[in-house]
Amino acid sequence: MLFNTIDFVIFFIFVLSIIAIIKNRNFQHIFLLCVSYFFFYFSSNYLISLLIFSTILDFYIGKMIWKTTSKQKKKMLLIISLTGNLGLLGFFKYADFAIMQFNILGNYFDLTNNIPLLNLALPIGISFYTFQTISYTVDIYREKLTPSKSLREFALFVSFFPQLVAGPIVRASEFLPQLREKIDGISKLKQITIHSNNLKLGITIMAFGFLKKMFFADNIAPLVNHVFSDPVGLDSMSIMLGTLAFGIQIYGDFSGYSDMAIGAALILGFKLPINFNKPYFATSPSDFWRRWHISLSSWLRDYLYIPLGGNKKSESRTYLNIAVVMILGGLWHGASWNFVIWGMLHGAYLVIHKLISDRFPSLNNKLFFKSKIGTLICILITQYFVFLAWIPFRANNLDHTIYSMQKFILFDFQTNGFISLIFQQKFSVGLIILFIILHIVSYKKYNIVEHINKLRLRYWTMILIVILGAVVFSYEGNPEDFIYFRF
């Protein structure tokens, strides 16, 4: 079920109404679990069985890891959990990709028989919920987390509908405690109450999510599609505009989804971690990854980078770890070489940045880099490389990628095609300009959502009307998928 459909609006109003009317804690939790499963079943049908399998597997393995005292047995159980989850992910997401590579290799060695592709449908949200369940068992193994008290609570953690299909990737340690409260010193299931503060703030956050996704991302998409359907022959300015547009589109699309998820969860009284923190104001590659898809980058740090040794081993090993993590992070987005290239580029940025920081530590303390102009220069340089990396992420094939990246790097000073592109795509170009202005305003006024939320109800309603008006009057009549659903 897409957030940007009337189906979701009806579904969400129904859920809120039932939660508000029936106060029984047990009922509320079971109801929330059932509607979460329905939400998933609505778009994934029988593939809900994978979600249930992953839930049951990790709940019982988590319990067993906790109970057993033998280190070896703990390790064995963890391996079973990882094999189960990564096996699911690998089979459904990467099997066909692997077969294709194998066939290409086979053709190279003149092997005539190709292995037929499995043509599997990618189960929606599998990359997100498997990462959540993996973090649960790993945290229990590391003794950082006690197992969930009941299967019902664990199932709700895995399937909680606002974040189920496209994150943020929530840790059990962040979510499970929110399902309980202490009354007279006794831990009980939490009463789910819709507080007016949460309701108002949640709606504001959701409204901004809808604005980012439906007003900005969906209406900038035609320009992106125009440029990247066949970029060969376009001038540098057009490629740069298309790349800028895609950077805004993917940010609006994904952070918009995260906002809707965070807002919907907040209305129900649950706090989900923020997933984006103005990533296009990052001043370095590492700063970018502290601001972009935070729940994934912190997951990769805690469950991949650190187990690989992090920065605790040799210098060269640290660089290798960074590169491996970023390549796998790229591959997480999809079984395709373009995501690998995107990950490699970001890995290279992080390694080079770390190399410079390590070799010239005094640079960090230079007053120039702390001044406004220094910060601005750092932002521009960082974003130049971030946007360069968006090209392989979006381009349709390797030829398009190479051509577009060449034009992005080697500026050709042609303007004819660019001017006609602007005239053809006036609306999208106008939205890009508006987005940049609003982005700068939001950077200066640190939390614009909080600011609007604190307005008196009549002014708040007016802003809601403006946002809703922008969304509705620019809607084309067919809800667009979220890009991250594909991952």
Place this chain on the structure above:
Amino acid sequence: MNFIISLSVLFAFVTVFSSLWILDDMTTFGIEDHPFFSSELTEKPLIFLIGSSHVSMLNATYMNNILSQQNLDYTVFNLSYDGDKPSIRIHNLQEIISLNPKLVIYGISYRDFNSQNPDKNALFNNVLPDPKSLINKILPTTKFDQINPKRLTFDVLTSLNPKLSSQESNLKIPNTPFISFGEHATMIFNNTQLLKHPKGNIPIYSIDSSDDNPEVKNLKKIIQELNDNDIPLIIFSTPLHQNYLKTIPDSAKQDFKIIVDDVRNDYSITYYDFSNTYSNLDIWADLGHISLNEKSLVFSDDILKIILERFYT
């Protein structure tokens, strides 16, 4: 407090959607309101070509010239327009009937019956019941389902300031009142160019051939209504490029055939299949539209043959 916040949200929704409703009523004039239907037409008997932009590529001027050369005293009007399908065409059917045409030739295609909300994971639906289709059956179709708010906004903005229009659709063809063409429509692109710029192919996912599909229901109503008024009707499937045809699932082709066979049997309609006739010729402006070029007149010629055959026999 929750109640007041909910009321505020409801107020915002009502304000925005009622504005959309009012604006749509004020600014959107259906084809049925077009001055064509109230203007004085020729006294010659009329032949109407109806359908979507696929049909727009039939050159009414050329067809009228040939008809007059053959001393056939008829005038062809091409009443096609962008995005037409049976559920839209039915709204101006009475106006068409009121002009008492001697023949109506209706071009239909897969796109006319395409599923509204394509399920990209349609594979899933074969295993467990699909709640979406159940909900679609329960929920009534509202006026909002028909509105394209973005187009409405652009229409209002461009009526205020024509410079805002990015459309280059300024070529008008006589006797083709409801559509204007851009330069692109008159050009011919070869197969390689069409592969590089795959335009004009609305993706076809699946077709519901049952009467639950409002398009099927409305197609039957249109045929019945024309029958009741003794207006002869010929149906043809519009031509498509081979690259487009390749993308259409076999199941959708089969369901389209079921629809066509159904109406042929139920109403004794003459039907011509042009979907594959020119699929590999170099006459295409894009994957769904034959070019409005003098080198692409074969399509108009073939429809002319049908007309001539009709009136000479």
